Amino acid sequence: MLEPAATPGNKGPGRRAVAVSAAGALAAIGLAGCSGTAGPSARPPATPPVSYGAPPTGGALPATARVTFGTPTAPLVMQVMAHPDDDLYFMNPDTAAGIDREVPVVSVYVTSGDSFGVNRAPGRSRPLANVPAYVSARQQGLRQAYARMLGAEVFTPWTRTALTLPGGGAAEVDTLRHGGRRAELVFLRIDMHTPVRGGGTLGIDKLWAKDGTVRTVPLPDGPVRGTHTFDRQSLIDALAFLMATFRPTLIRTLDPDPDIQIHNAQNPRGSDQGGYSDHRDHTATALFTWRAMSQWTEHAVANGGPAPVFLTEAYRGYYNQRWPHNLPQAAVRFKAEVLDVYGGSPDWHCGDIGGCGDYGVGQGDALKSPRGWVRSTHYRYPTAGPKAVAAKDGRLTVYGVLGTRAARWTETAPGRGQWNAPEDLGGGPLAPALSVVTDKEGRHLLFGLRFSGLAGEPDGNTREIVLLDQTQQEKQEKQEKQEKQGGHGRRPGATGTALRSGADHAIHGWLSLGNPEANPVRGRRVGPPTAVTGKDGRVHLFVRNASKGLSTRVRDTSGRWSPWRKLSGGQVQEGLAATVDHDGRIHVFAAGHRTLLQWTQGSPKGELVGRPLRQTGVPGEVPEVVTATDGSLLLAFRRPETAEIAVERLGPGRGGHWKPAAAVRDAGFGPVALLGGRAAVTEPLLAVRADFGNALLVHGKDGAAPAAAGANPPAATPFAVGRPAVLPAGHDRTALVSFGVNAVPAVTRSQGIGTYTQLATR
Numbered sequence: 001m002l003e004p005a006a007t008p009g010n011k012g013p014g015r016r017a018v019a020v021s022a023a024g025a026l027a028a029i030g031l032a033g034c035s036g037t038a039g040p041s042a043r044p045p046a047t048p049p050v051s052y053g054a055p056p057t058g059g060a061l062p063a064t065a066r067v068t069f070g071t072p073t074a075p076l077v078m079q080v081m082a083h084p085d086d087d088l089y090f091m092n093p094d095t096a097a098g099i100d101r102e103v104p105v106v107s108v109y110v111t112s113g114d115s116f117g118v119n120r121a122p123g124r125s126r127p128l129a130n131v132p133a134y135v136s137a138r139q140q141g142l143r144q145a146y147a148r149m150l151g152a153e154v155f156t157p158w159t160r161t162a163l164t165l166p167g168g169g170a171a172e173v174d175t176l177r178h179g180g181r182r183a184e185l186v187f188l189r190i191d192m193h194t195p196v197r198g199g200g201t202l203g204i205d206k207l208w209a210k211d212g213t214v215r216t217v218p219l220p221d222g223p224v225r226g227t228h229t230f231d232r233q234s235l236i237d238a239l240a241f242l243m244a245t246f247r248p249t250l251i252r253t254l255d256p257d258p259d260i261q262i263h264n265a266q267n268p269r270g271s272d273q274g275g276y277s278d279h280r281d282h283t284a285t286a287l288f289t290w291r292a293m294s295q296w297t298e299h300a301v302a303n304g305g306p307a308p309v310f311l312t313e314a315y316r317g318y319y320n321q322r323w324p325h326n327l328p329q330a331a332v333r334f335k336a337e338v339l340d341v342y343g344g345s346p347d348w349h350c351g352d353i354g355g356c357g358d359y360g361v362g363q364g365d366a367l368k369s370p371r372g373w374v375r376s377t378h379y380r381y382p383t384a385g386p387k388a389v390a391a392k393d394g395r396l397t398v399y400g401v402l403g404t405r406a407a408r409w410t411e412t413a414p415g416r417g418q419w420n421a422p423e424d425l426g427g428g429p430l431a432p433a434l435s436v437v438t439d440k441e442g443r444h445l446l447f448g449l450r451f452s453g454l455a456g457e458p459d460g461n462t463r464e465i466v467l468l469d470q471t472q473q474e475k476q477e478k479q480e481k482q483e484k485q486g487g488h489g490r491r492p493g494a495t496g497t498a499l500r501s502g503a504d505h506a507i508h509g510w511l512s513l514g515n516p517e518a519n520p521v522r523g524r525r526v527g528p529p530t531a532v533t534g535k536d537g538r539v540h541l542f543v544r545n546a547s548k549g550l551s552t553r554v555r556d557t558s559g560r561w562s563p564w565r566k567l568s569g570g571q572v573q574e575g576l577a578a579t580v581d582h583d584g585r586i587h588v589f590a591a592g593h594r595t596l597l598q599w600t601q602g603s604p605k606g607e608l609v610g611r612p613l614r615q616t617g618v619p620g621e622v623p624e625v626v627t628a629t630d631g632s633l634l635l636a637f638r639r640p641e642t643a644e645i646a647v648e649r650l651g652p653g654r655g656g657h658w659k660p661a662a663a664v665r666d667a668g669f670g671p672v673a674l675l676g677g678r679a680a681v682t683e684p685l686l687a688v689r690a691d692f693g694n695a696l697l698v699h700g701k702d703g704a705a706p707a708a709a710g711a712n713p714p715a716a717t718p719f720a721v722g723r724p725a726v727l728p729a730g731h732d733r734t735a736l737v738s739f740g741v742n743a744v745p746a747v748t749r750s751q752g753i754g755t756y757t758q759l760a761t762r
Contacts, residue, residue, distance in 0.1 A: 061466065061510040064426045069402060070306035075719075075741040077105045078248035080239065080289040082204070082281035083113040084138040085361060088145060088342055089373045090315045091252055092335045093327075093669075096149045097693035101719045103741050104182040106246050107146075108239070110285050111204060112189040112217040113138050113358075121346050121359035135189065135217050136354025137344075142185055143174060144350065144357060145342035152178040154341060155350050158185075162223040163245075165238045169216075169228035186242060189216045190230060192281065205273070205280040207232050208287050209456045221353060232456065239292035240299070243308070249743045250721055251293060252313045254278075255380045256286035257463070257524040259319060260546055267322065270371065278317040286314060287461070290404075291454045294429045297403050307403045307424065309743045311721050312432045314380035318373070323573055323593065325375035326620040327669055328643035331691055332367070335374045339366040375641070381449075381528050382575035382622045382671045384432035385722030386745055388737040389444065394730055398737060398745045399436050399446060404429040406446060406468060409745050415730070417747040426507035427466055429454070432722065433528035440537035440557065443470040447529040447541065452512075453520075462520045465513040465529050465543060516543060516551035516564040526551075530576040535584035536604060542576050542588055550576070550588065550599065552608070569610025570597055575622025575671060582631030582652045589635060591619035596637060615658060616648055621671060624686075628676030634661060634684045636674045643667050643691070645698075647674075647684045664688075664698045671723040675734065687726035687736050695720035695738035697750060720746075 077098050079087050087095050087107055099105055117131035144154045156178065162170040163186070172187040193201040194214040202212050211232040218227050230238065243251070258278035263269040273280035293312065301307050327335070343362020350356035366374040387399040394414030400407055406425035412418045431449040439445055446468040453462035517523040527544035534540060539555040548571035554562045572590035579587050584604035590597050596616050599608040620640030628634055631652030638645055642665075649661035661684060668690035675685040686698050720738035729735035734750040 059512040059514070061427075061512055063508050065301075066426070066507050067301045067307045067405070067424045069407065069422050069424060070300075070309050072309045072742050072744055073247050073249060075103050075250075076246060076248045077103055077250045077252065077741065078243065078246055079105065079107045079252040080254075080285060081107065081109055082111055082254065082279065082285040084109050084142050085113070085339070085342060085358065086254060086282065086317070088335065088339050089366075090254065090317050090320070090377065092338060092377065093331050093691055094252075094313075094377065094693070096334070096338070097691065098719060098741065099146075099149050099181050099183065101693055101741075102180050103719060104184070106184045106186060106242075106248065107142075108186040108188070108242060109142075110188050110190055110235075110239075110288070111192050111281055112187075114192050114217055116193075119355055119359050122363050122365065124346070130354075131217060132219055133354040134358075136219050136221070136352055137356065138358045139172075139174075139185070139187060139219075140350055140352035140355065141342040141344050141357035141361075143176070144344060145338050146183045146185065147176060147178070148338055148341045150176060150178040150181045150183055152176065160223050166241050167234060167237075169230070169238070170224045171238070171242075172222055172224045184246075187224075188230075188235075188238065189219075189224075190214050190235075191217050203281065203284075204235070204288070205284040207235065208284040211456065219354070235288055236292050236295055239288060240296045243292060243296045243310075244300075247308070248310055250311045250313065250741050251289070252315065253289040254282040254286040255314055255316050255319070256283060256290055257380075258283055258317065259322075259548065260522070260525055261322070270318070272318055277319050277322060282317045287454065290429065290451060293404055294451070294454065297405070297428070307405065309422075310403055311739055311741075311743050312401065312404065313384065313721065314432075316376075316378035316380055318371070319378055320373045320376040321371045323376070323378070324591075324618055324620050324640040325372060326378065326638060326640060327376055328691070329641060330643075331377075331669060332375050332641075336364070336366040339374065340364065377669065378574075379670070380574065381431050381433035383435070383528060383530065383723060385671075385673075385720075386725050386737045386739050387434050387436040388725040388727055388735070388745075389436065389438070390727055390729065390735070396727075396729075396735060396737065396747060397444075398725075399425075399434055399444075400739060400745070401428075401430045401432045401434060401448070402743060404451075406430060406434065406448060411747075415749065417749070419745060424507070425468055427468060427510050430466075431528050435529045435531045437531045437533045437539060439533060439539065445469060445531065445533075445539060447513075447531050449526070449528040449543075450512075458521050461524065462515075463524050463526055464515050465526070465541070467511045467513055469509050469511055513541065513553060513561065514564065516545050516566065522546035527574045527576075530578050530588075532578040532580055532586060534580055534586060534604065540578070540586050542578060544572060544574055544576065544590070548572060550590070550610075567599055567608055567610060569599060570612065572597055573622060577623050577625040577635075579625045579627045579633065581627055581633060583654075587625065587633060589623045589625050591622055591637065594618055596623060596635070613658065616646070621669070624672050624674040626674045626676045626684075628684075634674060634676055636672050636684065636686055638669070638672070643669065645672055645686060645688070647686070667698055668696070673723055673726045675726045675728070685726060685734060687724040687738075689720050689724065693719040695724040695736055695746075695748070697726065697734065697736050697748075 112135045114131045114135050117129035117134045119134045120126050147156045158174040158176045160174050163173045174185040192203050196202050213229045215229050216227045258276045261277035340362050344357020348356035389397045395411040398409040405428035407422040409419045429451040435447040437445050450464050450466045452464040453460045515523040525546035531541045537557045541553045545551040550567040570592050577589045585601040588599040596613040596619050599610045619637040621638035623637040625635045633650040635648045645664040645667050647662040648658045650656050650658050667688045670689050673687040719741045724738040736748045740746045
């Protein structure tokens with residue numbers, strides 16, 4: 001049981017107990033200033049436009065120069081939010097789990113969260129508006145909440161300093177160290193409602209879309225005095241500067257492309273932006289963050305330097321209130337407790353002249369709210385994480401997104417768990433979720449979702465599905481080698497981007513597969529790809545579209561792609577799962593509002609037909625599916641509002657029915673990975689993230705009592721970023737692969753099976 005929320009003078013339980021029970025400035029890059037317009041040297045290279053009418057074979061992307069990734073630095077998480085409390089509502093319990101593992105966190109708040117300056121406590125009269133006081137009180141609330149997560153007393157003093165930004169502005173940086181843990185809170189304090197000449201106001205949403213100038217909110221105390229201004233480019237510069245200064249190995253932000261939402265009596269608008277399921281500031285902050293990540297990388301490699309080494313995560317916002325809740329109750333109570341500490345009370349004596357928290361959030365408001373934001377933590381790209389493939393000799397190859405670019409790690413020797421340096425595969429900037437399949441010739445096909453444009457205007461803010469095709473890559477590199485040997489050389493600009501000399505310094509083979517949505521505004525809502533290779537050699541590609549349904553393209557055995565086509569069926573959450581059954585039929589699964597949905601072929605070359613799987617019950621999270629060695633399908637999904645995973649089995653052949661195969665309790669939260677196994681005793685085997693950040697293997701034998709992940713997993717199992725992967729690793733062995741917060745793959749191999757699989761980390 002969680003202890004009561006902290007009160008003045010009470011630090012409450014340590015973060016370890018909470019987690020288990022809850023389940024130098026880089027001046028050389030030449031950034032522009034905080035006021036005025038950025039100089040030409042600070043402007044990033046133009047991003048190639050996306051063609052939505054991609055040809056059947058896919059449109060080739062320009063070849064790009066290959067880069068070298070830098071040496072991984074000490075693990076550090078940077079979170080970029082729009083408002084104070086975004087991390088507490090939408091990123092926790094991940095934020096607290098990292099702190100509990102002694103991973104330093106830097107939380108950046110772009111706006112001041114000033115709203116209209118009214119800090120009203122529940123049950124009390126409405127006070128007069130006071131914007132500086134309210135902003136100060138919210139910052140104090142964050143210091144209280146983070147002190148709580150660090151295990152310190154709520155009113156522990158913080159060190160408050162000013163960090164000079166490019167151009168002369170400054171950010172407040174508050175730092176607290178306690179018990180080997182460290183948190184730094186960075187406040188840019190941009191006014192949410194900067195008045196503009198002629199009437200109206202300007203916020204960061206309009207700053208992203210149309211540029212302009214926004215001002216900061218001054219505080220009556222604190223290290224940063226007065227106000228300063230940002231335009232669009234200088235805010236990007238400031239965020240890139242913070243990234244270059246703190247050098248995070250994991251960057252978290254909010255949802256850059258929220259769902260389209262019809263607002264009505266069943267789905268009231270509330271704080272949503274018009275027509276979408278999230279706050280406008282959340283969206284703008286995520287877009288600014290993604291552009292800053294790209295700029296940080298671009299500047300770092302512009303003169304031949306190494307690319308920064310970091311992973312990315314994005315979190316949904318108000319999406320939480322419109323889909324089944326996915327957090328177990330202990331995690332919900334912990335999130336609410338931290339929010340209560342953030343909300344504080346006017347009766348507290350914290351020493352801040354503005355107030356002791358955001359009073360409207362405290363005193364149990366998060367649990368009482370019908371919006372239910374606290375009851376879920378949804379990832380924008382839930383299938384993100386390592387994609388692992390085993391070679392014939394047992395060595396593992398891992399694909400992922402590093403520094404917004406595709407990367408590949410290869411094990412130095414079978415079973416060693418040590419990696420060669422990551423190989424740059426280009427393609428960026430990419431969302432963190434990739435899909436990897438093997439074609440009929442044994443080559444790996446790598447699919448991703450690319451930020452093909454990150455400009456303010458709609459036509460320049462685009463997304464596209466892309467493919468790295470090794471066959472095409474080999475052909476292009478062979479042709480380039482022949483041209484070089486023949487003395488012809490390559491015409492400048494022939495591939496759209498100047499290349500360094502030598503074919504081994506260029507990345508070829510990326511193809512644009514376009515976007516199922518013709519309108520670029522709708523095209524931003526498209527999710528990351530999921531692909532599967534049929535027994536006939538055709539490659540089937542699936543994405544969630546702007547209507548929350550499924551769209552597909554199919555590559556035939558000659559390499560030609562069909563046009564995009566929408567599949568009939570209901571609305572689904574982000575995150576798809578696909579497999580090929582024993583008969584060669586394609587199956588696709590997704591989580592709907594009230595049940596799982598399945599799309600299945602009647603025959604191996606037939607049309608995919610969708611239907612609800614009503615007998616499985618309501619899913620709380622995206623599903624995973626595999627085909628077991630006996631030809632049956634195994635389907636895993638989480639039950640809503642619990643830490644339980646259900647596994648259903650569909651026997652081989654047609655006309656079968658789904659039957660319960662296993663139930664796994666106390667298995668954390670978030671997406672799961674599944675392995676069919678080779679014998680009944682190992683079926684099914686799942687990879688999960690526990691609620692304290694570890695990657696775990698759990699299993700349930702067909703017909704047996706539910707298996708439990710256990711409260712004390714092996715200490716050596718690292719904090720995992722994204723969904724872990726699980727795959728066979730030799731005779732009666734299994735490999736669990738996860739991304740550590742240090743942006744390096746970690747592999748653990750099983751040694752025996754118990755209530756949960758014991759792991760040995762190499």
